[in-house]
Amino acid sequence: MAVYICSQCGSTVESRCKPGKCKSCGAVKDKLIKQEQPKK
């Protein structure tokens, strides 16, 4: 599971693959930046 951060509204989106757009503000996927998560 990867986490993407919306550079437009700052909310995070959890998804296995790259989300099409931000669920909060509807920003396009280009605005979503992948955030590496440490394994637990």
Ligand SMILES: [Zn+2]
């Ligand atoms: Zn957003």
